[in-house]
Amino acid sequence: MPISVAMAFTSVIPSLDVSAAREIFGVNRTYLADPWYDFIACVSENTSSCEACRIDRLCTLDQLTEAHTVVVPGWPDVRQAPPGELVSAIRDAHQAGARIVAAYTGAFVVAAAGLLDGRRATTHWAHAAALAAQFPQVKVDVDALYVDEGDILTSAGGAASLDLFLHVVELDHGPAVAKALAHRLVMPSHGGGEPAHAPAPQESGGEDRVLVELLSWVTERLDSQVTVEDMAQQANVSRRTLTRHFRASTGMAPLQWLLTQRVRLAQRLLETTHLSVEQIAAQTGMGTAATLRRHFGRTVGVPPDSYRRWYRGRSEDGRGIGLVGAPVTPGRRPAVTGADSAAC
Structure with a gap:
């Protein structure tokens, strides 16, 4: 069976995170690994379509509990608390056993659900201080491209979200498939067990x-x-x-x-x-x-x-x-x- 991936959002979302998730999980890539992913978007009731995101399959937030993996795109205003229905749906999905993958400022939504307490997490460097201030129990790592805590993963946003999604593919389908997908997308691959952001030896000193x-x-x-x-x-x-x-x-x-x-x-x-x-x-x-x-x-x-x-x-x-x-x-x-x- 394909791995079910559901993206959770309300009416206002950063299109880059949505496009990146769709590109990795929502495009049929059975030529890489068969089965691939079963990708849907779970949205709030006031969101009737996502034509700009080119996502055809929409469902309600309460269906997140049926997904193997839940992708949380960036929350647009970190000064404003995310909707309670979205936070509750993320929490319920995690309790049901879902793996939570938060891109960019999606970490604020996951933190609001109480799922990052005592855990390492990252977000965009410009919002790292706000994440630490609003959720002091979260161990914010401002230097990481992405952080993998097993059942909860977070990324620094932008291109780092693609790195995180590619890392998920590596976990699910192996390094060879992740490397092939990176080659297909003309992006660097961090496979082979090496840290994604490990610095090269410096020439000075x-x-x-x-x-x-x-x-x-x-x-x-x-x-x-x-x-x-x-x-x-x-x-x-x-x-x-x-x-x-x-x-x-x-x-x-x-x-x-x-x-x-x-x-x-x-x-x-x-x-x-x-x-x-x-x-x-x-x-x-x-x-x-x-x-x-x-x-x-x-x-x-x-x-x-x-x-x-x-x-x-x-x-x-x-x-x-x-x-x-x-x-x-x-x-x-x-x-x-x-x-x-x-x-x-």
Whole structure:
């Protein structure tokens, strides 16, 4: 069954958020993953149509409780409390088990429903102070493009709403499908387990320069077994210091970053060569085909052979489409820890 997505709004809404949600969830993209989404708009009684939004299916707010995911577009006036019927409908939908996805100032509506108390959330930087002042129990993160709290997600608005919606697609259908959709829409993809807003290592500052040189040194040795101790020794810092600067510059632990580079190299080799999975495992430092398949499948969302077939099919037809039949179970990829990390 397709994942049901309902957008909730009253008569006055920002058209950008609505258009972005419709573009991601309301356009038939079964060529990417089948089934795709079942998209409807749930509106207040005084809203009879949404022709400007190009949404054909309208229902009432009380039907939000039937949706798997509820999208809350931006609230136009953050100084004014949102309508009680909208707030109650969002609260009821969440209590019924719906995932709430709030774009832009939609966080004010979700906060008014009491759903963000004690949680991290973000909104447009210009309204972050107002959100914190009106709802002091909300942990406002002004630096995030979007915040994923599991059953409640918020974005900073504008283009960041598209990033959030693409993140939802990745959760539901896997990184390969999200990457293909981003390619289709000509927008950056933040798939592969990397934070969407992780800053790149800076070229200025002594320790940052050391880290930049270290990353270059490591990427030249992806076919070798490189340990964290090797990296710390090369950078002439302690392991603890290395980990701290890795997280500050890349958003990842050293082994997690290293695994990401190995998977990226495997992707390039699958795209550009006819090497076997065993040969690619050797050239990426994975050791065995089984290790490569495990890490590649967990990071990208599909096995290496399937990724190669998808990429070649996309290149041949020129459409930039994704893999039909990718995983459809909503959820997160597990972090790289423990025994799996040791295989990096």
